[in-house]
Amino acid sequence: MFKYYALLLSMVVCTTDILHGADYFQIQVVDAETERGIPLVELETVNQILHVTDSKGIVAFDEPGLMNQEVYFFLRSHGYSYPKDGFGFNGKKLNVKPGGKAVIKMKRINVAQRLYRVTGGGIYRDSLLVGAPVPLQEPVLNGRVLGSDSVVNTLFKNKVYWFWGDTNKPGYPLGNFDVPGAVSELPARGGLRIQQGVDLDYFLDETGFAKKTCDMPGEGPTWIDALVTLKDESGVERLFAKYVKVKAPMTVYERGLVEFNDELKQFDKQKVFDFDALLYPVGHPVKYKMEGVEYVLFGLAAPLTRVSASPSVLANLAEYETYTYLKPGTENEQWVIDRDSQGQLRYQWRKNLPPLSYDLEQKLILQGKLSAEEGYFYLCDIETKRPLQIHNSSVAWNAYRKKWTMIASQKFGTSVLGEIWYSEAESPLGPWKWARKIVTHNKYSFYNPKQHPMFAEEKGRLIYFEGTYTTLFSGNDVKTPRYDYNQIMYQLDLSDPRLAPELFQQ
Structure with missing residues (x-):
C-alpha cells in the first residue's frame, strides 16, 4: 500500500512539474565546441529585461506581453562571443512560445571552460523551472548561503573540507563573517564527478544557516588561509590554518594559528603570532620534499616560504625560511642582493628576511640593485x-x-x-x-x-x-x-x- 501511494505521489509531482515547465520558453546557451551549457550568459531583451543562464546554461523565459512572437535577445558573457549582425548587434531573434525550446551556440574565447557556480542561491533555478534534470541535492539554496568569498580547501580524513571568507544570507545583507565551512565526498568515494558539481554539506547553526567555524574574539571579521593537513608523530591527521582578525578598512591587526576540531566543527586557537614577524603561513600551501625532508611551502604570488611539515614546528615562526637572494644589509641599506662571482643572483633558504614580492622587487629596481629581467x-x-x-x-x-x-x-x-x-x-x-x-x-x-x-x-x-x-x-x-x-x-x-x-x- 505504501508503494502504491508513493508511486501516485510521484506521478502527481511529475505532472505538476511538466505543467509548470510548459509555461516557460526554454533557452539553453551552449559552448559551440563542447556543446555543454554555459553558465553566466546574459540575455537581454530590447526593453532591457535581463536574464542570466543558470549552471546548466538555461534560461526559463515567461514574460507577459512577449510570448507567442519573435523576441530579440542581446547576448554577452565573459570570455565567450557571438557574431554581430549587419547593424553591429550581438544577439539572436527567437520565436518565443510556452513550452518551446531554443539552443544558442557561443564561441569560447577563454582557454578554460566555465562549468558551474559552486556556491550561492539559484544555482539551477531555471533548470528546475523547465523541468530539466540537475545534479545537486540542494540545487537552489544550500545552507541558506547566497554568497561566498574566497575558498580554501584540502583533503582531511578522506573528505574534502571547504572554508570561505564572508558569507551572506536571505534574511539580511550581513551574514557569517567568521568562516563558514562544509565537506564533500571525493568522486571515488561516492561524490559527484567534478564536471557535474560539488554536493556541499555545510556545517550549520541552530537556524540552519552556515555556522561560524572560526569565531575568534576581537573587532571585525575572522578570515583564514594557509589551510593544511599534517600528520603528527602518531600518524593522526590534523587540520590547521592561519587566521587573521580584520577591521575597517580591511586592516589586519592580529594573526595566528588555529586547529580544526572535527567533533565541534570549529577552529580552536593555538597561538597568536608575533605581528612583526616577517615570515608566517599564507596563501594556498604546497607540500614538497627537499633533501629527504617534507616541507610545506607558503606564499601568495608564489610559494617561497617553507617550514617542516610537522604540527609541532608549524606554530614556531622562528623555524620559517624563505627562498631569496636577499641578505641583511647595514643600517642605511636595509637589504643587500647576494650574487655569486659571476654576478648571478644567489638564491638560498634564509631566515628573518621578507619573502620576495613584486612590490619589493620594484623598489630594488628603482634603487638600481636589480634589473627587471633578472627579478x-x-x-x-x-x-x-x-x-x-x-x-x-x-x-x-x-x-x-x-x-x-x-x-x-x-x-x-x-x-x-x-x-x-x-x-x-x-x-x-x-x-x-x-x-x-x-x-x-x-x-x-x-x-x-x-x-x-x-x-x-x-x-x-x-x-x-x-x-x-x-x-x-x-x-x-x-x-x-x-x-x-x-x-x-x-x-x-x-x-x-x-x-x-x-x-x-x-
Whole structure:
C-alpha cells in the first residue's frame, strides 16, 4: 500500500512539474565546441529585461506581453562571443512560445571552460523551472548561503573540507563573517564527478544557516588561509590554518594559528603570532620534499616560504625560511642582493628576511640593485611578451605535464583582478617565466583562484580551479544577479594546443 501511494505521489509531482515547465520558453546557451551549457550568459531583451543562464546554461523565459512572437535577445558573457549582425548587434531573434525550446551556440574565447557556480542561491533555478534534470541535492539554496568569498580547501580524513571568507544570507545583507565551512565526498568515494558539481554539506547553526567555524574574539571579521593537513608523530591527521582578525578598512591587526576540531566543527586557537614577524603561513600551501625532508611551502604570488611539515614546528615562526637572494644589509641599506662571482643572483633558504614580492622587487629596481629581467617576478605573457603583475596563485604538481602548474590572478588587466593565467615550472619554486591567459572578465573581478589537484582527471590532463566572481575592486556597480560574490568552477584541458609545452620553454 505504501508503494502504491508513493508511486501516485510521484506521478502527481511529475505532472505538476511538466505543467509548470510548459509555461516557460526554454533557452539553453551552449559552448559551440563542447556543446555543454554555459553558465553566466546574459540575455537581454530590447526593453532591457535581463536574464542570466543558470549552471546548466538555461534560461526559463515567461514574460507577459512577449510570448507567442519573435523576441530579440542581446547576448554577452565573459570570455565567450557571438557574431554581430549587419547593424553591429550581438544577439539572436527567437520565436518565443510556452513550452518551446531554443539552443544558442557561443564561441569560447577563454582557454578554460566555465562549468558551474559552486556556491550561492539559484544555482539551477531555471533548470528546475523547465523541468530539466540537475545534479545537486540542494540545487537552489544550500545552507541558506547566497554568497561566498574566497575558498580554501584540502583533503582531511578522506573528505574534502571547504572554508570561505564572508558569507551572506536571505534574511539580511550581513551574514557569517567568521568562516563558514562544509565537506564533500571525493568522486571515488561516492561524490559527484567534478564536471557535474560539488554536493556541499555545510556545517550549520541552530537556524540552519552556515555556522561560524572560526569565531575568534576581537573587532571585525575572522578570515583564514594557509589551510593544511599534517600528520603528527602518531600518524593522526590534523587540520590547521592561519587566521587573521580584520577591521575597517580591511586592516589586519592580529594573526595566528588555529586547529580544526572535527567533533565541534570549529577552529580552536593555538597561538597568536608575533605581528612583526616577517615570515608566517599564507596563501594556498604546497607540500614538497627537499633533501629527504617534507616541507610545506607558503606564499601568495608564489610559494617561497617553507617550514617542516610537522604540527609541532608549524606554530614556531622562528623555524620559517624563505627562498631569496636577499641578505641583511647595514643600517642605511636595509637589504643587500647576494650574487655569486659571476654576478648571478644567489638564491638560498634564509631566515628573518621578507619573502620576495613584486612590490619589493620594484623598489630594488628603482634603487638600481636589480634589473627587471633578472627579478623573480618577471613572468611574461606568451602572446605579448609583456610582464605580468601576479596578485595571488595556487600551485600543484601535474602528472600529465610532469611539471608544477600555477593558476594565478593578475592584479591589473581588462579588469582589476579579473584575469586568470596558467604557467608551469620544473619546481614549485619556479622559475615562472611564461604564462598564458586562460580566463578573462570585462570590468569584473575574479580573484583568489584555487586549483583543485584532488579532482584532476585523465592523469592530470584535465585540471580544475575556481575563484570569486564579484564587483569588488572592479569599479563596476552593476552586480550580476545570483552570481555576484560567489565561486565559479572552471576546467582546463592541458592538451589544448594553446598550452603546448614548448610555449613555456622559450
